[in-house]
Amino acid sequence: MYYMGNKNLPNVNWKGVYTKEQVKHLKKASKNILYFAENFFYIVNLDRGREQIKLYKPQKRSLRLMRDNRFFCLLASRQIGKSTMMSIYILWQACFNPDQRILLVANKEATAIEIFQRIRMAYEELPNWLKPPVKEYAKTSMTLENGSRIGITTTTGTAARGQSVNCLVIDEMAFIEPHLVEEFWKSVFPIITSSTKSKVFVCSTANGTDNLFYKLYTEAVDGLNSWAYDMIKWDEIPGRDKAWAQATKTAIGSSDAWLQEFECEFIHSGESTLDDELFEEMMNKVSKPKILLDDGHYKIWEEPDESKMYAAGVDISEGVGVDSSVIQIIDITDIRDIKQVAVYRNNKIPPLEFTNKLYGILRNWGSPLALIERNNCGAQVVDRLSVDLGYEKVVSYGNAKAHRRNVMRGMIAHTNTKYKGVLNMRYFMNEVRVIKINEEDTVKELRNFVRYPNGTWKARAGFHDDRVMAMLYALFILEKEITERFFEIVELDDMGKPLVLEPMDYGISYFEDPTSIYLDNEIVGSNNHELPAIVWGMGDEMEDEMSDLEAMGYHLVGEKPPENWQAGIPKQV
Numbered sequence: 001m002y003y004m005g006n007k008n009l010p011n012v013n014w015k016g017v018y019t020k021e022q023v024k025h026l027k028k029a030s031k032n033i034l035y036f037a038e039n040f041f042y043i044v045n046l047d048r049g050r051e052q053i054k055l056y057k058p059q060k061r062s063l064r065l066m067r068d069n070r071f072f073c074l075l076a077s078r079q080i081g082k083s084t085m086m087s088i089y090i091l092w093q094a095c096f097n098p099d100q101r102i103l104l105v106a107n108k109e110a111t112a113i114e115i116f117q118r119i120r121m122a123y124e125e126l127p128n129w130l131k132p133p134v135k136e137y138a139k140t141s142m143t144l145e146n147g148s149r150i151g152i153t154t155t156t157g158t159a160a161r162g163q164s165v166n167c168l169v170i171d172e173m174a175f176i177e178p179h180l181v182e183e184f185w186k187s188v189f190p191i192i193t194s195s196t197k198s199k200v201f202v203c204s205t206a207n208g209t210d211n212l213f214y215k216l217y218t219e220a221v222d223g224l225n226s227w228a229y230d231m232i233k234w235d236e237i238p239g240r241d242k243a244w245a246q247a248t249k250t251a252i253g254s255s256d257a258w259l260q261e262f263e264c265e266f267i268h269s270g271e272s273t274l275d276d277e278l279f280e281e282m283m284n285k286v287s288k289p290k291i292l293l294d295d296g297h298y299k300i301w302e303e304p305d306e307s308k309m310y311a312a313g314v315d316i317s318e319g320v321g322v323d324s325s326v327i328q329i330i331d332i333t334d335i336r337d338i339k340q341v342a343v344y345r346n347n348k349i350p351p352l353e354f355t356n357k358l359y360g361i362l363r364n365w366g367s368p369l370a371l372i373e374r375n376n377c378g379a380q381v382v383d384r385l386s387v388d389l390g391y392e393k394v395v396s397y398g399n400a401k402a403h404r405r406n407v408m409r410g411m412i413a414h415t416n417t418k419y420k421g422v423l424n425m426r427y428f429m430n431e432v433r434v435i436k437i438n439e440e441d442t443v444k445e446l447r448n449f450v451r452y453p454n455g456t457w458k459a460r461a462g463f464h465d466d467r468v469m470a471m472l473y474a475l476f477i478l479e480k481e482i483t484e485r486f487f488e489i490v491e492l493d494d495m496g497k498p499l500v501l502e503p504m505d506y507g508i509s510y511f512e513d514p515t516s517i518y519l520d521n522e523i524v525g526s527n528n529h530e531l532p533a534i535v536w537g538m539g540d541e542m543e544d545e546m547s548d549l550e551a552m553g554y555h556l557v558g559e560k561p562p563e564n565w566q567a568g569i570p571k572q573v
Contacts, residue, residue, distance in 0.1 A: 003134045008124035010133040012145050022129050029130060030096040033067050034060055037088045042125035043118070050125075058236040059085055066201055069228035073217045074203035076232040077262045082203045086169050087119045089201065090150060093167055095123075095131050099147040102167040105155060105184070107176040112152040113140065115171060119150065155184040165192050167199045174207035174214065181212050206266045208451060214266055234262040250496035255431055257423050273422075273449045273457070273468070278430060286440040294344070298361070301438045302341045308333040309503055310341070310368040313474025314358060315466050316378040319350040326470040327358060328442075329365050330435075332478065335499055338428065338435045341365075343442065345467065351377045355384045359391060369486055371395045371473040374410030382410035395482060411473065415456065421472045422457045424479050427497065435475075442467045 003009035010016075018026070029036040034055065043053050055063070059081055066072050066089045076082045090102050104119075106112035120142065123131060136143040141151040155176050168188065173181065192198045204213045220227035234240050234248075249258050259265040274282065289299035304310075311332050317323035329342035344361055346354070358381065362370055370393060374382045386394045386409045398412030411417065429435050429446075437443050448463040459465035476482065483489060483498045490500035 003137055006124070008128070009137060010128045010131070012133050012135065014128065014133050016129050018129055022127075026130055033063055033089065033092045036092050036096075037063065040126050040130060041088055041091070041122050043084060044121070050121075053084070053088075056081075056237055058230075058232040062230045062232065063088065065228050065230055066199075070197075070199050071225075071227040072199075072201045073213070073220050073227050073229045074201070074232070075206060075217050075229070075264050076203060077234040077264060078205055080232050080234070080237055082205075083115050083171055084118070086171060086201065086203060087115060087122060090167070090169060091119055091122055094144060094148040094150050095126070095146075097148065100149070100166045101164055102148070102150045103165045103169070104150065104152045105168065105170045106152070107154065107172055109154050111171065112154060116140065116150070116152045155180040164195075165198065166195065168192050168201070170200075170202045172204045173202045173216075174204040174211050176211075178211050185212060206260050206264050209266050210452075218266075231264055233264055246494075250494070252423070256426060267451070273426060273429070273446045274443070275430075278433070279443070279447050282437055282443045282446075283440070285436055285438075286443060287438050289438070294346075294357075297346045297349075298342070298344045299439060300342045302331070302339070304365050306366065309501065310365045311474050311477040312362060312365065312368050312370040313470040313472065313476070314370060314372040314378075314381075315469040315473065316351060316354065316373060316376075316381050317347060317466065318377055319346070319348055319354065321348050323347060323464060324466040325349055325351075325354045326466045327361055328467065328470040328474045329361075329368070330471075330474045332501070335478065335497075335501065336434050338475075340436065340438045340442065340471070343439050343467065345441075351381050352384070355381045355389070359385055359389050362391065362393075367391070367393055369393050369395050369477050371397065371476055371482075372410045373413045373469070373473065375413050378410060393486075395477060395486075397476070397482060411476075418472075419456070420479070421476045425472045425475045427495065428475055428478065431495075432493070437471075439467070442471065446471075 001010060001014045003011045025039070029040060037053055038055055039052075041053050042050055045051050062072075062074055062085055066085070074082060074085075086104070090104065093100055094102055104112060104115060106115065116139075120137075123142070131144075132148070133145040134142065135145055141149065143149045165188070170176075170181075189200070192200060202213060202216060206214075208214065216225065216227060217229060219225045220229040234245065245258075245262075248262065249255070252258060252261070256267060260267050272279075287301065289301050291300040291303075292298070293300070309332050311330050313328045313330075315324075315326045317325045319325060324345045324347035327342075327344040328340065331339040331341050342361075342365070344357065346357075349357065358370075362368065370385075370391070372378060372382050372385075372394060382394060385391045394409045395411070396409045398414065398417045437446070445459070445463070445465055445467045448460045449457060449465050449468045450460055451457050459468070477486075478498055480489075480492075480496060480498060483501065486503075487498070488502040489498050490502055491498075493499040
């Protein structure tokens with residue numbers, strides 16, 4: 001009588017005795033989706049465990065629209081139960097309408113399977129007298145005795161092609177790669193609409209404007225298609241007040257993310273990191289570097305200062321003349337006034353040689369925390385820097401388990417970490433505007449760092465983003481999860497970002513040989529004797545310090561000694 005011995009899965013041999021009360025419930029549930037959901041549908045609450053669902057007013061509104069319309073588009077805030085509503089409708093449709101072919105589509109297979117697990121759990125929790133018996137019950141599909149079948153797929157799969165589908169449900173449609181969802185749509189939608197009773201439901205959080213979901217939703221709002229639509233914002237859910245909103249904004253750390261994911265605002269794709277006003281403002285503040293080293297690859301605006309705190313972000317290339325290896329040094333002493341103080345960029349330096357260069361530059365700036373992407377050729381740089389050269393302050397991020405952070409140093413860059421990094425950078429740069437960029441080329445790269453239709457950020461076609469990514473990594477050290485591991489956070493701002501920091505003393509020597517930035521691997525002096533470089537001030541200080549040096553018997557290499565030079569003073573050059 002039971003499928004695989006599970007008493008919650010009656011098979012075609014199941015027999016039961018129905019009471020009048022059960023028959024009454026059965027009839028009412030089959031006709032009323034809200035009655036079915038609130039009396040028989042179970043979910044897993046993160047705090048309370050498995051429990052019967054209690055629908056909120058906006059959820060009831062959307063379920064009615066699904067029931068009463070063939071085509072329905074739902075734009076909704078995060079955490080309002082979009083997937084749960086779709087699960088309720090799918091299970092209700094399968095149980096009380098024979099011979100249904102229902103297909104659930106998600107952007108990732110894991111997501112589709114997770115939603116289908118909710119449907120299976122809810123089915124198992126239904127009383128046996130309420131649900132049709134099971135014929136097939138698998139990880140990615142289930143077939144009921146009434147002929148209805150529920151299956152799942154992704155837009156890259158072929159499960160929907162060539163099949164008849166009565167009901168198509170697409171979850172988080174705006175987050176599916178545009179070229180994938182459009183190809184899928186062209187092949188599947190005509191098959192579904194060939195029936196006069198078939199249904200299509202799509203739901204998603206907003207994600208830019210260059211995608212099919214945005215087109216369907218906006219055309220529905222403007223009355224340009226036959227779709228019903230609904231929008232559910234965060235404040236329609238009971239218990240979500242201004243305090244909840246502020247706490248959530250603080251948690252995600254970005255006003256842009258809040259507007260998109262909770263206020264249901266479509267942020268235009270192609271949007272630049274810097275709008276016209278901010279770009280002009282930042283360009284007005286750029287300046288020429290005070291020091292140029294290494295044939296112009298290394299630019300310095302302020303000399304290292306032992307009283308200040310610095311952070312470094314590093315993006316690594318193969319050194320074949322295309323992308324560049326970049327080091328961004330920022331002054332984070334006062335987070336209300338972050339400054340770009342140095343940039344190293346070279347597109348022809350191989351990773352092995354770049355490691356030595358990186359090590360020397362980091363020592364110049366007091367051995368600061370360095371966040372380095374270890375993807376691809378970055379792994380050899382990170383490992384050689386930390387293991388062979390003994391650099392102890394390489395930040396690890398992106399490894400879920402703490403013990404892996406001790407083995408795999410550096411940043412594992414993937415979609416989620418980069419997205420989080422962009423939000424963090426845009427917060428400091430666009431929202432609170434506390435960053436001073438000195439290099440004109442960095443500002444121009446930021447201008448051409450844009451949001452793509454799938455929600456990712458990268459350089460426009462034909463441009464580079466190496467400086468931007470290095471800056472992103474440097475600022476990512478101010479992400480609270482990282483900051484609290486290496487600093488004493490004295491004060492947080494309104495968005496939960498570090499505002500005032502105090503460094504922790506790890507016993508690591510700071511500012512080792514700070515004048516080495518001027519040596520540039522050249523031998524100073526004669527007779528193969530290496531002498532330390534003498535570095536004097538710039539601007540008004542130069543003349544005074546030069547006079548002092550001449551008084552001590554020094555003169556510039558290649559120039560005749562001054563007339564008042566005395567033989568009794570040791571000759572120094």
